[in-house]
Amino acid sequence: xxxxxxxxxGQIQDKWDKARFDLKLVNPxxxxxxxxxxxxxGLAGGSAAATLGELGYHVQCFCYQDSPRRAHSIAAQGGxxxxxxxxxxxxxxxxxxxxxxxxxxxxxxxxxxxxxAQVSVNIIDQCVAQGVPFAREYGGLLDNxxxxxxxxxxxxxxxxxxGQQLQLxxxxxxxxxxxxxxxxxxxxxxxxxxxxxxxRARGIVTRDMVTGEIASYSxxxxxxxxxxxxxxxxxxxxxxxxxxxxxxxxxxRGAYFANPCYTQIHPTCIPQHxxxxxxxxxxxxxxRNDGRIWVPRxxxxxxxxxxxxxxxxxxxxxxxxxxxxxxxxxxxxSRAAKAVxxxxxxxxHGGRGVYLDFxxxxxxxxxxxxxAKYGNLFEMxxxxxxxxxxxxxxxIYPAPHYTMGGLWVDYNLMSTIEGLYVIxxxxxxxxxxNRLGASALMQGLADGYFVLPYTIGDYLSKHMGEGPLPxxxxxxxxxxxxxxxxxxxxxxxxxxxxxxSFHRELGxxxxxxxxxxxTAEGLAAAIDQxxxxxxxxxxxxxxxxxxxxxxxxxxxxxxxxxYFELAELMCRDALMREESCGTHxxxxxxxxxxxxxxxxxxxxxxxxxxxxxxxxxxNLHRESLExxxxxxxxxxxx
Amino acid sequence: xxxxxxxxxxENGEAGGQFVTYELADASPEMSFLEMLDVLNEQLTExxxxxxxxxxxxxxxxxxSCGMMINGQAxxxxxxxxxxxxxxxxxxxxxxxxxxxxxxxxxxVLKDLVVDRAPLDRIIESGGYISVNTGSARDANEIxxxxxxxxxxMDAAECIGCGACVAQCPNGAGQLFTSAKISHLGLxxxxxxxxxxRVKRMVETMEDYxxxxxxxxxxxxxxxxxxxxxxxxxMNRDYVKALIRGE
Ligand SMILES: Cc1cc2nc3c(=O)[nH]c(=O)nc-3n(C[C@H](O)[C@H](O)[C@H](O)COP(=O)(O)OP(=O)(O)OC[C@H]3O[C@@H](n4cnc5c(N)ncnc54)[C@H](O)[C@@H]3O)c2cc1C
Ligand code: FES
Numbered sequence: 001x002x003x004x005x006x007x008x009x010g011q012i013q014d015k016w017d018k019a020r021f022d023l024k025l026v027n028p029x030x031x032x033x034x035x036x037x038x039x040x041x042g043l044a045g046g047s048a049a050a051t052l053g054e055l056g057y058h059v060q061c062f063c064y065q066d067s068p069r070r071a072h073s074i075a076a077q078g079g080x081x082x083x084x085x086x087x088x089x090x091x092x093x094x095x096x097x098x099x100x101x102x103x104x105x106x107x108x109x110x111x112x113x114x115x116x117a118q119v120s121v122n123i124i125d126q127c128v129a130q131g132v133p134f135a136r137e138y139g140g141l142l143d144n145x146x147x148x149x150x151x152x153x154x155x156x157x158x159x160x161x162x163g164q165q166l167q168l169x170x171x172x173x174x175x176x177x178x179x180x181x182x183x184x185x186x187x188x189x190x191x192x193x194x195x196x197x198x199x200r201a202r203g204i205v206t207r208d209m210v211t212g213e214i215a216s217y218s219x220x221x222x223x224x225x226x227x228x229x230x231x232x233x234x235x236x237x238x239x240x241x242x243x244x245x246x247x248x249x250x251x252x253r254g255a256y257f258a259n260p261c262y263t264q265i266h267p268t269c270i271p272q273h274x275x276x277x278x279x280x281x282x283x284x285x286x287x288r289n290d291g292r293i294w295v296p297r298x299x300x301x302x303x304x305x306x307x308x309x310x311x312x313x314x315x316x317x318x319x320x321x322x323x324x325x326x327x328x329x330x331x332x333x334s335r336a337a338k339a340v341x342x343x344x345x346x347x348x349h350g351g352r353g354v355y356l357d358f359x360x361x362x363x364x365x366x367x368x369x370x371x372a373k374y375g376n377l378f379e380m381x382x383x384x385x386x387x388x389x390x391x392x393x394x395x396i397y398p399a400p401h402y403t404m405g406g407l408w409v410d411y412n413l414m415s416t417i418e419g420l421y422v423i424x425x426x427x428x429x430x431x432x433x434n435r436l437g438a439s440a441l442m443q444g445l446a447d448g449y450f451v452l453p454y455t456i457g458d459y460l461s462k463h464m465g466e467g468p469l470p471x472x473x474x475x476x477x478x479x480x481x482x483x484x485x486x487x488x489x490x491x492x493x494x495x496x497x498x499x500x501s502f503h504r505e506l507g508x509x510x511x512x513x514x515x516x517x518x519t520a521e522g523l524a525a526a527i528d529q530x531x532x533x534x535x536x537x538x539x540x541x542x543x544x545x546x547x548x549x550x551x552x553x554x555x556x557x558x559x560x561x562x563y564f565e566l567a568e569l570m571c572r573d574a575l576m577r578e579e580s581c582g583t584h585x586x587x588x589x590x591x592x593x594x595x596x597x598x599x600x601x602x603x604x605x606x607x608x609x610x611x612x613x614x615x616x617x618x619n620l621h622r623e624s625l626e627x628x629x630x631x632x633x634x635x636x637x638x
Numbered sequence: 639x640x641x642x643x644x645x646x647x648x649e650n651g652e653a654g655g656q657f658v659t660y661e662l663a664d665a666s667p668e669m670s671f672l673e674m675l676d677v678l679n680e681q682l683t684e685x686x687x688x689x690x691x692x693x694x695x696x697x698x699x700x701x702x703s704c705g706m707m708i709n710g711q712a713x714x715x716x717x718x719x720x721x722x723x724x725x726x727x728x729x730x731x732x733x734x735x736x737x738x739x740x741x742x743x744x745x746x747v748l749k750d751l752v753v754d755r756a757p758l759d760r761i762i763e764s765g766g767y768i769s770v771n772t773g774s775a776r777d778a779n780e781i782x783x784x785x786x787x788x789x790x791x792m793d794a795a796e797c798i799g800c801g802a803c804v805a806q807c808p809n810g811a812g813q814l815f816t817s818a819k820i821s822h823l824g825l826x827x828x829x830x831x832x833x834x835x836r837v838k839r840m841v842e843t844m845e846d847y848x849x850x851x852x853x854x855x856x857x858x859x860x861x862x863x864x865x866x867x868x869x870x871x872x873m874n875r876d877y878v879k880a881l882i883r884g885e
Contacts, residue, residue, distance in 0.1 A: 140782030
């Protein structure tokens with residue numbers, strides 16, 4: 001199968017208009033004849049389900065939490081980008097497009113990114129109309145802040161809880177459609193497999209997380225909006241329940257998985273403090289607007305932060321990247337932190353931390369101003385560490401945070417399975433090899449509010465009058481049996497080790513071999529180790545309790561089983577990509593200054609993997625990328 | 639730290655439940671409360687006993703999934719702190735800790751510490767939104783929102799929907815949760831057209847599920863986001879006005 005991205009012809013500015021004109025429409029009276037499944041109720045799924053419901057489609061929406069409001073999008077802190085140029089500081093759709101392509105280190109699809117920048121402005125309008133309480137200036141206008149990788153202020157925010165407020169906006173729009181009878185909501189229902197018949201997505205098989213019932217749902221199209229897979233590392237900033245099961249099962253059924261090795265390590269997280277640790281907490285990147293990052297100059301420094309005189313501190317980002325300073329993109333900030341810690345200049349537990357210091361900003365603006373901007377983040381920090389960041393510099397360290405990789409989709413957000421759409425963090429589309437801050441919320445809402453609701457009609461219109469496959473069809477029955485068998489095999493494993501203990505081991509393996517820096521040798525070894533660990537998992541794990549009850553160990557056990565396979569693919573992809581780009585840093589390919597060295601000749605493509613089978617290697621397909629509007633250059637933030 | 643934990647165990651909604659006592663020898667002050675329970679669950683599993691079910695997701699105090707009564711107090715002893723953000727440094731070596739699910743008729747227990755909070759969603763579905771279809775909005779800066787109003791709306795909008803307010807209330811009232819959403823939307827210019835209809839429908843749905851408010855103020859005291867009961871007074875005023883205006 002050759003990958004056709006279906007990018008419309010014409011100038012980049014006109015492509016989306018052209019697509020909207022060319023895509024077939026479903027007339028309003030016919031929309032109610034179509035049923036669409038949306039898995040996920042985060043920014044992407046929630047906004048899509050609500051919008052599709054408003055348009056008149058019959059929607060069924062699923063999430064694993066007890067309420068759609070709790071999707072992981074709720075935890076986003078810092079903000080959402082949009083090319084509004086409200087600050088009159090030189091922003092434009094073109095600049096947001098340019099920044100995103102460059103920030104992605106020339107590994108994203110130009111046409112998608114341009115569209116994202118175009119619709120960014122509509123998102124803010126929509127959210128404000130819904131009542132999202134964005135920060136305001138005294139005149140009543142919207143306020144903005146800056147984020148990494150940009151020299152303009154284009155980030156809209158609601159205190160440190162932007163994701164929460166956008167999520168609640170989408171959830172409320174969804175609630176309105178639930179009330180109107182357009183959307184049926186299935187909380188505490190986990191999708192465990194996809195049903196494909198005749199090459200088309202026909203529905204899903206789920207497990208009811210209270211009763212254990214395995215059931216089939218059938219529809220005219222299926223949309224996956226199930227988020228990212230950073231939890232493959234065990235320790236990450238993602239919510240504990242975030243998982244790759246939906247996309248991994250779809251991958252096994254024929255959806256190609258693109259760029260799995262592009263995983264973002266966020267530079268500003270609270271460092272790990274113990275072995276029992278269950279997750280890492282992000283400190284919003286917006287803190288880098290006012291905080292200064294430093295480590296001691298000397299390896300043997302033993303004094304407390306505040307006792308180290310100015311001359312003996314190394315503000316290494318300001319020194320290495322004078323133009324962007326503390327606001328360099330995430331991949332660069334993370335690697336720089338790792339580098340100083342590898343030199344032995346790290347601070348705190350295990351020497352794995354750097355200071356993020358607000359003393360100057362407090363001196364300049366006053367404590368009140370800092371509190372108004374970041375109060376809740378400072379509180380969160382103090383609650384976790386027991387230290388007061390107003391008086392002692394914060395300690396931070398990079399942590400897995402976001403996955404640019406995901407299921408491959410064309411310009412219309414359809415995967416390689418007909419009728420299976422993938423939106424939000426779950427797809428690979430817009431961020432290339434590195435995502436800029438405040439762009440994930442933008443992408444999730446762009447996909448859900450403004451892109452998918454148009455493009456899905458094109459597919460549906462071709463199947464007018466056919467109707468969904470009955471759930472009694474052999475295709476559904478076969479998948480239900482497979483799902484039930486899998487559940488049973490996990491419950492009957494006769495070992496003595498907990499699921500978490502395996503997950504931790506897998507996470508540590510991935511972090512060492514496929515984390516912030518990677519080598520051919522390490523990756524090859526990791527692939528063998530992951531396989532070996534997976535073999536032991538099925539023998540040595542213990543999952544107590546039965547299926548017909550709330551069983552959190554069982555839920556985790558299934559997710560971890562999928563993580564083993566995904567982790568292996570991540571390593572394969574990283575091994576294949578013999579270059580460094582964005583977050584993917586291969587030690588063999590770096591400039592003398594230690595910056596990433598791309599190989600545009602050989603690797604200007606999206607690596608999309610086709611599932612081979614349980615014991616067969618996957619097949620690589622390449623979608624070559626063309627840069628006609630932003631010519632590739634060595635990224636420089638100096 | 640050595641702890642003695644008394645934890646409510648209940649197989650499912652139909653079964654009866656009881657407290658079971660567990661000794662935990664190796665908690666540490668840096669752990670979060672949920673990490674302490676993780677450690678217990680690892681030990682239980684290794685011993686062949688079913689782990690304790692409890693709800694959690696973000697572990698950052700924002701998704702509202704977590705919540706349990708800790709020594710009789712929703713989310714435990716620290717003000718303004720959700721269970722997942724509570725750390726063991728606030729307990730002493732040798733402490734006895736009693737852990738129960740939210741206790742409220744509106745929130746039936748599903749298993750151990752996990753309850754069903756669906757009525758909170760029903761309240762939002764009955765009007766906790768602004769009716770604006772995607773694509774029909776005008777330019778964001780055409781709507782001016784005075785900063786104090788935006789800030790006040792945000793104070794209300796910070797509610798995480800955990801249900802602690804209901805769990806702590808002797809009457810099991812849902813006023814704090816409901817009034818937070820009504821106030822968030824009612825304080826903004828965008829929320830005005832539906833203001834009367836919203837308050838009326840939401841209050842009525844609330845009354846279908848939850849007990850009535852007798853001003854015990856315990857909800858405010860345990861709210862992890864410090865939502866103020868002033869919003870309840872505001873909701874009551876709005877409700878009366880809506881009735882007078884005949885919505
Ligand atoms: C701590 C933190 C802070 C962040 N801050 C920012 C920020 O400031 N700005 C920014 O732009 N981005 C930020 N991000 C990134 C951003 O929040 C996410 O990329 C984005 O919210 C993902 O949205 P989504 O809708 O794709 O997925 P999610 O919000 O993760 O939603 C996934 C949905 O899928 C459901 N689901 C998953 N698997 C299944 C299954 N098998 N069956 C049924 N349902 C399932 C879940 O229940 C959920 O409803 C942050 C991320 C983190 C972790
Ligand atoms: S787990 Fe999300 S608020 Fe506690």
